[in-house]
Amino acid sequence: MGNRKDSVYANPLTEVHQFKFDDRVAQCFPDMITRSVPGYETIIAMTGVMAQRFAQADSHIYDLGCSLGASLLSMRQHVDDASIQIIGVDNSAAMIERCTHIVALNNSPIHTELRLEDMQTTELCNASVVVLNFTLQFIPIEERGPLIDRIYAAMKPGGILILSEKIRFEDEHLQQLNTELHHEFKRGNGYSDLEIAQKRSSLENYLRAETIKSHESRLATAGFSSIDVWFQCFNFASVVAIK
Numbered sequence: 384m385g386n387r388k389d390s391v392y393a394n395p396l397t398e399v400h401q402f403k404f405d406d407r408v409a410q411c412f413p414d415m416i417t418r419s420v421p422g423y424e425t426i427i428a429m430t431g432v433m434a435q436r437f438a439q440a441d442s443h444i445y446d447l448g449c450s451l452g453a454s455l456l457s458m459r460q461h462v463d464d465a466s467i468q469i470i471g472v473d474n475s476a477a478m479i480e481r482c483t484h485i486v487a488l489n490n491s492p493i494h495t496e497l498r499l500e501d502m503q504t505t506e507l508c509n510a511s512v513v514v515l516n517f518t519l520q521f522i523p524i525e526e527r528g529p530l531i532d533r534i535y536a537a538m539k540p541g542g543i544l545i546l547s548e549k550i551r552f553e554d555e556h557l558q559q560l561n562t563e564l565h566h567e568f569k570r571g572n573g574y575s576d577l578e579i580a581q582k583r584s585s586l587e588n589y590l591r592a593e594t595i596k597s598h599e600s601r602l603a604t605a606g607f608s609s610i611d612v613w614f615q616c617f618n619f620a621s622v623v624a625i626k
């Protein structure tokens with residue numbers, strides 16, 4: 384259902400195509416993301432802890448780009464008010480299909496809806512918690528501002544946005560250092576140099592990382608009043624923004 388070992392880039396490819404969240408990736412996604420993103424498990428676990436604190440009665444919790452539902456399941460474990468609804472959105476049919484099975488296996492009194500939709504057009508309203516865990520990075524940069532503005536407009540006062548991203552550094556030495564440390568992390572998790580190189584080129588024009596400063600400035604422009612980096616490991620970071 385999503386428990387295979389990631390071998391998507393293990394063999395030499397004659398041509399490396401742009402990364403796609405297709406069936407092959409969905410099948411091994413938990414293994415892929417855990418071995419690729421330093422701190423992933425901590426970010427998912429703390430997403431639940433933060434949701435518990437910020438979820439408001441009769442409101443919606445959104446997990447935008449939910450993949451197999453790791454963040455929404457973490458939040459569902461921490462929220463026990465049945466007046467709250469959790470909504471997961473992803474535009475990959477392979478992900479939503481598997482996520483539907485996984486969510487069904489985990490009983491909960493919290494109403495959970497999964498949508499096979501684009502997060503840029505899905506209906507958003509009455510939100511006390513919005514999660515963008517490693518998904519804004521796949522939206523074209525010029526479209527990120529309008530999406531964050533739309534999320535802000537759909538949020539209740541006192542609500543929280545959790546934004547986790549691969550980040551870029553302005554300082555070229557730090558950019559080089561953190562890229563190398565990230566690759567070292569992947570090597571330590573069993574990825575070969577070939578896998579690292581092929582995946583890197585498949586993400587080249589798709590995952591567009593920005594600096595923490597750019598993210599913070601976009602969130603401030605949208606109107607968020609309190610913004611903070613609560614987690615960072617090498618070139619991955621997570622930011623909270625409170626309305």
Ligand SMILES: C[S@@+](CC[C@H](N)C(=O)[O-])C[C@H]1O[C@@H](n2cnc3c(N)ncnc32)[C@H](O)[C@@H]1O
Nearest residue numbers: 404448449450453473474475501502516517518
């Ligand atoms: C790295 S994964 C997210 C991981 C997930 N949030 C987690 O923490 O386990 C990125 C997800 O975003 C989805 N995605 C990318 N662009 C999207 C869009 N425009 N609308 C909805 N989902 C999108 C992909 O299909 C993919 O499942």
Ligand SMILES: O=C(O)C(=O)C[C@]1(C(=O)O)C=C[C@@H](O)C=C1
Nearest residue numbers: 415416419420517549582586590
């Ligand atoms: O930068 C990389 O090497 C990654 O693998 C990162 C990343 C991500 O941040 O979403 C990219 C695609 C996969 O979804 C898993 C991890």
